[in-house]
Amino acid sequence: xxxxxxxxxxxFSIDREPHIVLDPAVCAGCDQRGCVxxxxxxxxxxxxxxKSVTFVYDGCLECGTCYVVCELNAFTRxxxxxxxxxxxxxxx
Amino acid sequence: MKxxxxxxxxxxxxxGASAALGMARAGLDVALVERGNFPGEKAxxxxxxxxxxxxxxIFPDFWNRAPLERYIAKKGTxxxxxxxxxxxxxxxxxxxxxxxxxxxxxxPRFDRWLAEEAERAGATLINRAMVEDVIFKGGKVAGVRxxxxxxxxxxxxxxxADGALSFTALKxxxxxxxxxxxxxxxxxxxxxxxxxxxxxDRFGLSGSQGLANEYxxxxxxxxxxxxxxxxxxxxxxxxxVHLGSLRESGKTPYxxxxxxxxxxxxxxxxxxxxxxxxSAHVIPEGGYDMIPEIxxxxxxxxxxxxxxxxxxxxxxxxxxxxxxxxxLAAKTVVEAHERKDFSRxxxxxxxxxxxxxxxxxxxxxxxxxxxxxxxxxxxxxxPELVCSMMAGIYGISGKPKSSIxxxxxxxxxxxxxxxxxxxxxxxxxRAL
Numbered sequence: 001x002x003x004x005x006x007x008x009x010x011x012f013s014i015d016r017e018p019h020i021v022l023d024p025a026v027c028a029g030c031d032q033r034g035c036v037x038x039x040x041x042x043x044x045x046x047x048x049x050x051k052s053v054t055f056v057y058d059g060c061l062e063c064g065t066c067y068v069v070c071e072l073n074a075f076t077r078x079x080x081x082x083x084x085x086x087x088x089x090x091x092x
Numbered sequence: 093m094k095x096x097x098x099x100x101x102x103x104x105x106x107x108g109a110s111a112a113l114g115m116a117r118a119g120l121d122v123a124l125v126e127r128g129n130f131p132g133e134k135a136x137x138x139x140x141x142x143x144x145x146x147x148x149x150i151f152p153d154f155w156n157r158a159p160l161e162r163y164i165a166k167k168g169t170x171x172x173x174x175x176x177x178x179x180x181x182x183x184x185x186x187x188x189x190x191x192x193x194x195x196x197x198x199x200p201r202f203d204r205w206l207a208e209e210a211e212r213a214g215a216t217l218i219n220r221a222m223v224e225d226v227i228f229k230g231g232k233v234a235g236v237r238x239x240x241x242x243x244x245x246x247x248x249x250x251x252x253a254d255g256a257l258s259f260t261a262l263k264x265x266x267x268x269x270x271x272x273x274x275x276x277x278x279x280x281x282x283x284x285x286x287x288x289x290x291x292x293d294r295f296g297l298s299g300s301q302g303l304a305n306e307y308x309x310x311x312x313x314x315x316x317x318x319x320x321x322x323x324x325x326x327x328x329x330x331x332x333v334h335l336g337s338l339r340e341s342g343k344t345p346y347x348x349x350x351x352x353x354x355x356x357x358x359x360x361x362x363x364x365x366x367x368x369x370x371s372a373h374v375i376p377e378g379g380y381d382m383i384p385e386i387x388x389x390x391x392x393x394x395x396x397x398x399x400x401x402x403x404x405x406x407x408x409x410x411x412x413x414x415x416x417x418x419x420l421a422a423k424t425v426v427e428a429h430e431r432k433d434f435s436r437x438x439x440x441x442x443x444x445x446x447x448x449x450x451x452x453x454x455x456x457x458x459x460x461x462x463x464x465x466x467x468x469x470x471x472x473x474x475p476e477l478v479c480s481m482m483a484g485i486y487g488i489s490g491k492p493k494s495s496i497x498x499x500x501x502x503x504x505x506x507x508x509x510x511x512x513x514x515x516x517x518x519x520x521x522r523a524l
Contacts, residue, residue, distance in 0.1 A: 006282065006346055006370045013129075034339035040280045040346060040372035062134060064257045064374035065278045065345075068271045068335055079259070080134075083127050083220035083240045091198045091283055091326070092136050092371045 007041065007059055015085035018057040019077070020066070026074035027053040034069035062087050093243035097123040097216070099425050100236055100247040102223050102260045104131035105199075107395025107414035107421075108253030109206040110146065114422025116213035117150070120429060123245055124207060124215045125236065127222040132203030136373035138279055139321035139328030140164070140304050141195045141202065142412040146419040148191060151209075155190050159201040161323035162302030163192035166295075172309040172318075176479035177357045181305075188301070196302050196321045196328070218245075223254065226263040226391075232434065233264050233390035248434045250391045251421050253414075256376050258384075258397030266393055267384035274336040275378025275399075275462070277316060280345045281330030282353070284365040288325045294361055295322055306408075309475025310352045314341050315465065318352050319408075320361070326368055327361075329353065332375060332408070337468075345372065375410070377403045379462045380455040387443055389436045392421045400451055404458040404524065405465055413451050420445040464523035467516050469508060477507045 028051055035044040035053065041061045045054050053074075055066075060081075067078050080086065099115050101108045104126035112124040128134045141160070148154045155163065165188055168181035187193055211217045224239035227246065235246035252260035256276075261267040286294075295303045307318030316333035331349050338345065352358060376382055376399035383400070386393040394400070395414030402409040424442040428434050446452045484499045494502070504513055 006350070006367065009367050010370050032339070034335075037342050037344050038278070038335060038339050040278060040344075042344070042346070061136075061370075061372045063136070063278060063372040065335065065372070067257060068273055068276045068374060069339055071273075073270070079224070079239075080127055080222055083222040083238070084129050086134070087371075088129065088133050089136060089200050089369065089371055091200060091369050092281065092328075 010061065011088045011090060012058060013085050013088055014058045015081050018055070019079050019081040019086070020055055020057055020060070020075060021077040022053060022055055022074050023076045024052055026072050030072055030074065032071060034071070035066045038065050038069045040065060060087065093241060095123070095243075095245055097121050097245060097247045098429060099123070099249050099251065100125060100245050101251040101253055102236060103252070103254035103397070104207040104217065105135055105203055105253060105255065105395060105414065106206065106411045107397070107418040108251065109203065109210050110415040110418030111251045111253060111394060111421045112210040112215040113150065113206070113213055114419045115425055116210055116215040118422070118426040119214070120426060122215045123247070124210055124217045125221045125223060125238070125245065126207070126217065126219050128219065130200070130204050130219055131207035131217070132200035135199035135203050136279070136281070136371040137199055137411065138281060138319050138330060138332070138408065139196050139323070140408070141197050142407070142409050143191065143193050144412055144415050146416045155192055155195070159197065159205050161196040161198065162297075162300050163187070164194035164196070164304050165297065165301035166303040168303060168305035170305060170307045171475040171478040172307050172355065172357070173476050173479050175356060176483065178478045178482050194304065196323045198323070223260055226250065226260060231389060233388060236260070248390060249425050249428060249439070251418075251425065252391060252393045252397045253395050253418060254397055256374050256396040258393065261384055261393045261397050264388050264391045266386070266388050266391065272378065272382070273339065274334065274466070275376065275382045277332050277334045277375045277377045278338065278345060278372060279330055279332045279375055280349050280370070280372045281328055282349060282370050283368040284327045284329060284362050285368045286325065286327055286362070286365045290364070291322050291325065291327060297322065307352070308470060309472060310355060311348060311471055312341065312343065312351070313468065313472035314338055314343065314348070315468065315471055327365070329362065334377065335374070376401050377462060379403065380459040381462070383455070386446075387436055387439050390434050392424060392439055392442050394418050394421050400455070402454050402458060403465070404461045416449060416451055417446060420449065420451075458523065460523040464519050467519060469512065469516060473508055477503055480507070
C-alpha cells in the first residue's frame with residue numbers, strides 16, 4: 001500500500017503565531033537544506049527562484065528533526081507551540 | 093499567577109508522571125506540568141512498551157490497570173531487500189502469561205492514565221502549560237516560567253522530563269546547545285486500521301497476543317530500520333532513521349515509509365488497511381556517551397531528556413528506562429526534602445541510584461552499540477547477502493548444486509569481502 005494522503009489524518013489546533021521562525025539571511029547562505037528533505041511533515045520548502053526557505057508551521061508534528069538537522073542554527077525562534085496548541089495525537 | 097510547590101516536574105510523559113507519582117505517594121506537594129491539552133497528546137513512540145518493573149512495584153496488577161493494547165508474545169527480526177526477505181521469529185509460551193515482557197499501547201491513553209494515577213496520589217497536574225524558561229535564584233534552579241500567561245511556578249527542585257530536546261535541561265545549563273546529528277534518529281509511523289481477526293490471522297496471533305517485529309534493510313542503505321507492532325485492532329508500522337545518514341541521502345522520511353509499505357512482503361500484510369494517524373519524533377540514540385549532565389543545583393534530568401535510550405540493535409528500549417529514572421528522581425527528591433539540601437551535591441544520590449540500576453548499567457554494557465550501528469553494511473549489504481544466500485540454498489535450478497558452505501563462502505566474498513566481515517564481526521562482538 002502507498003499512502004498519498006499521509007499528512008491528512010493527523011489533528012492540529014493551530015496557534016496564531018508560528019513557534020518556529022527562520023532567519024532568511026542565514027537560510028539564503030545554506031546549500032545543505034537538510035530541513036527540506038528530513039522534515040517528516042513536509043513543512044519546509046525551498047524556493048529556487050528566491051533562494052529562500054519557507055516554513056509552514058500548521059502541519060508541524062513537533063518532532064524536533066529540524067532543530068537537530070540545521071547546522072547553521074537558522075532559527076530566530078525554536079520552541080514548542082503555546083500550551084494547548086499544535087499537533088494533537090489521538091492514538092499513536 | 094505565582095504558585096509554590098515542593099517539587100515541579102516538567103513533562104507528563106512516562107518519566108515525568110512516574111516521578112510525580114513517586115513524589116506524591118511520599119506526600120510531597122508536586123506539580124506535574126504538561127504542554128498538551130492532556131498528557132500523551134504530544135507523545136509519539138514506535139508502539140512498544142517494555143516491561144516496567146518500577147511501576148509493577150506500585151501496581152502489582154499493572155497489566156490489568158494500565159490501558160494497554162496487546163502483550164508481546166512474538167518477537168521477530170526480518171532482513172529485507174526491495175523484493176526479498178528473511179524472517180526469524182522467537183515465540184515462547186512463557187510470554188503468554190503475566191508478568192508480560194512487553195506491550196503495545198497508545199500514548200495518549202497510557203500517558204494520561206499514568207498522570208491521572210499521579211494526580212490520584214496527590215500531584216497537581218497542570219495541562220496546557222508550555223515551560224518557557226527556568227527560574228534561577230542564587231545560582232540555583234528555583235522554578236519554571238510558563239509561556240501561556242507568564243505564570244511562574246516555584247519549587248526548590250525541578251525534574252526535567254520534557255523529552256529528547258529538553259529545553260529545561262538546556263536552560264538550566266545541563267545539556268549542550270547543539271546536538272550531534274549522528275546521535276539522533278527520527279521515527280516516523282503510520283497507524284493502520286485493520287480488524288482484530290485479520291491481524292490475528294495475518295500475524296499468527298490469538299486473544300491479546302501481539303507481535304513486535306523489526307526490519308533491517310528496508311531503508312535504502314540509510315542507517316536505521318523498520319518496525320511493525322500490532323495493537324488490538326490497528327497496527328503501528330514505521331521507520332527509525334539516523335538523521336546524519338538521512339540528511340546525506342537526500343531522501344524524505346515519508347517517501348521511505350511509503351517505500352517500506354510498498355515492499356511486496358509488507359504490502360500484503362496491510363492489504364485493505366486504512367491510515368488512522370501519522371506521527372514522528374526524534375530519538376536520542378547516542379547511548380551512554382550522549383547523556384548530558386543529569387544533576388544540577390535544584391534540578392534533575394530524566395528519561396529522553398537525559399538520553400536514556402538503550403539502542404543495542406536488538407531491543408529499542410526507552411520508556412522502561414524513562415519510568416525507572418523518574419521513580420529514582422522521586423526517591424532522590426524525597427530524600428533531599430528530608431535533609432533540606434537541593435544543591436547539586438545534595439541531589440547527587442540520583443546518579444548513584446541510576447548507576448546501581450539497570451538504567452546506567454545497561455547503557456554502559458551497550459556503550460559501543462551505537463558504534464556498531466554505524467557499520468553501513470548492516471543496512472543494505474548484509475540483508476542482501478542473507479536474502480540471496482537463502483535464495484541460493486532453497487532454489488531449485490535444475491543444475492547440480494554446490495555445497496552450502498561453498499555457496500555461503502562465494503556469496504560472502506562477492507558481496508562483502510572477508511576483511512570487511514571480520515572487521516564487522518569484531519565491532520559487533522565488542523558492542524554486544
